[in-house]
Amino acid sequence: MPKLQIDEVYSKNKVLPMIINFQNGYTTNEFRPTECALFQDENSKTTIATQLNDFVYAGEEETEGLGKTLILTRNKTTGKVRLIEVGTAGLKPVLKVDLDTTELLDTSHLELSRKFGSKKQKQRVEQKEKLKVNVQVVNEQMQNVTQEISEDTLDMSSYDKGDSDDFYIPPIDREAQKPELVYSLDKILSEEEYEQIYSELENKDYSSDVPAWINTMIMSKKNPKHVVLGVYAGGLIKLYSTMVREITKKMFTVCQTSPTLNNIILNNFILTANGKRSRPSPYKDKALCHAIVFLLLINNLSLDLDALCQGIKLTPNTASTKLRVTGASVVTVSNKKMVQLKLPLRTKTVFRRKSAKF
Numbered sequence: 351m352p353k354l355q356i357d358e359v360y361s362k363n364k365v366l367p368m369i370i371n372f373q374n375g376y377t378t379n380e381f382r383p384t385e386c387a388l389f390q391d392e393n394s395k396t397t398i399a400t401q402l403n404d405f406v407y408a409g410e411e412e413t414e415g416l417g418k419t420l421i422l423t424r425n426k427t428t429g430k431v432r433l434i435e436v437g438t439a440g441l442k443p444v445l446k447v448d449l450d451t452t453e454l455l456d457t458s459h460l461e462l463s464r465k466f467g468s469k470k471q472k473q474r475v476e477q478k479e480k481l482k483v484n485v486q487v488v489n490e491q492m493q494n495v496t497q498e499i500s501e502d503t504l505d506m507s508s509y510d511k512g513d514s515d516d517f518y519i520p521p522i523d524r525e526a527q528k529p530e531l532v533y534s535l536d537k538i539l540s541e542e543e544y545e546q547i548y549s550e551l552e553n554k555d556y557s558s559d560v561p562a563w564i565n566t567m568i569m570s571k572k573n574p575k576h577v578v579l580g581v582y583a584g585g586l587i588k589l590y591s592t593m594v595r596e597i598t599k600k601m602f603t604v605c606q607t608s609p610t611l612n613n614i615i616l617n618n619f620i621l622t623a624n625g626k627r628s629r630p631s632p633y634k635d636k637a638l639c640h641a642i643v644f645l646l647l648i649n650n651l652s653l654d655l656d657a658l659c660q661g662i663k664l665t666p667n668t669a670s671t672k673l674r675v676t677g678a679s680v681v682t683v684s685n686k687k688m689v690q691l692k693l694p695l696r697t698k699t700v701f702r703r704k705s706a707k708f
Contacts, residue, residue: 366437368398369419372407374479398439408439441566517632518639518675529651529692532677533643535575539582543610544682550608551581559605560584563661567649581605583648585590585615586641587662590634638662639675646678646691655680655687678697 368386389397399408414455419438432581467475516522539547560581570581585604589597596602599622599686605612614698619637621628645653659669666687670680677695 367419367421367434368411369436369438370398370440371440372402373440374476383623396437396439398441399444400441406444408444409439409441412438412440515675516637519677520640520643522677522679524695526693532691532695533647535579535647538644538652539578539614543614544575544578547578547581547608547611550610551577554607556581556607557608559588561587561661563657566643567645571648578611579644579648582610582611582615583641583644585611586619586637586644587614590631590637590641591621594629595630602627635672635675638672641675642689643676644680646676646689651691653689658689 363424384400384402386400386566389399391397396411397408398411399406401407419436421436422431422433435499440458476604477666521535523532523534558566561584563578563585564584571577571580589604592602593613594685603612604615615637617628619629619633621630621633642653642658645658655666655669662669664672673680673689677690678691681690
C-alpha cells in the first residue's frame with residue numbers, strides 16, 4: 351500500500367468549509383448550491399441560515415469534543431492531497447413566531463418530545479414532521495395545475511348521453527327537412543373506414559357474418575357503402591343475440607371477414623373494464639337500434655315489421671317500443687305493417703330512462 355505524506359493541514363479560520371445535515375431532508379440530483387448566511391454571537395458561536403424549497407433552515411455549528419473533522423482533497427493532476435479542517439452543523443426548519451395559542455402548544459410539545467422523549471416518541475415526532483404540509487406551497491401548485499386544464503380537454507359528452515336517445519342511435523339531425531337527411535352515411539363511418547372494410551369484404555363470402563334475411567336485402571345493392579352497412583348490421587344483430595358468456599371469451603369475434611369492422615363493433619358496442627368484456631343492457635339495446643337504422647338506410651327507409659321481428663326474435667309490441675328510439679314509425683300499408691322513417695320523427699329530443707328497459 352503506497353504511503354501518503356501530509357505536507358500541510360489547513361486549520362479553521364473565519365471562513366471555513368462546513369458539512370451541513372438537513373433535518374428530515376436528503377439531497378438529490380436536483381439539489382443546487384445556495385447562499386448561506388453566517389451569524390456569530392458574543393460567545394463566538396456560529397449560526398448558519400439558508401433557504402431551501404421555500405423553507406428557512408437554521409442551526410448552530412456543532413462544538414468539537416476531543417476530535418476534529420477533516421476532509422481529504424486530491425489534485426487529479428499532481429496527485430497531491432490536502433487535509434482541510436471543516437465544521438459540522440445540523441439545520442432544521444425555523445418555526446414561525448406568529449403562531450396562535452394552539453399552534454404554539456403543539457410546537458412546544460413536539461420540541462419537548464424530540465429532546466426528552468423516549469426513542470419511540472422521538473420516532474413519532476420525526477414522522478409527524480415529515481408529514482407536515484406547507485399549505486401555501488400546495489395552494490400555489492394546485493392553482494398552476496388548474497390553470498393548465500381547459501374546457502377542451504374535459505370531454506363530458508359521453509356522460510351526458512347515457513340516459514338519452516342519442517346514446518342508442520347514430521348521429522341524427524332532428525331538424526332535417528327530408529327523411530333521407532335524418533341519418534347521414536358519412537357520419538356513421540369515415541370514407542377511409544368504408545373503403546377499408548369494403549376492400550376486406552370484396553370477393554369474399556360474408557354470408558356467414560350476416561343473417562339470411564339481411565343477406566337477401568344487400569345482395570342486389572351496388573353501392574359499396576350499403577354493402578358495408580348491411581354487414582355492419584348483421585354483426586350487430588349477431589352481437590345482440592349472443593350470450594354474455596360467449597362475449598367474455600378472448601377469442602370472441604363478431605365479423606370474421608372484416609377485421610376492421612370487427613374492431614369497430616367491439617370498441618363501440620361492448621364495455622371493457624380491467625381487461626374483461628361485458629355487455630350491459632344499454633349496450634345491447636344500442637347495438638339493436640344501430641342495426642335497425644342501418645337496415646332502414648339500405649332499404650329505402652322502409653322495413654317489413656314481421657320480417658324484422660322474426661329476425662331479431664321480438665314481439666311486435668317490443669320491437670315498436672325500440673323503434674321509437676330511432677325515430678321510425680309503424681304504419682299499415684295494404685294490410686301489412688311496415689317500419690318507415692318519415693317526418694315528423696317519432697322521437698323526443700330529451701328522454702330520461704328510469705331503468706335498463708325501454
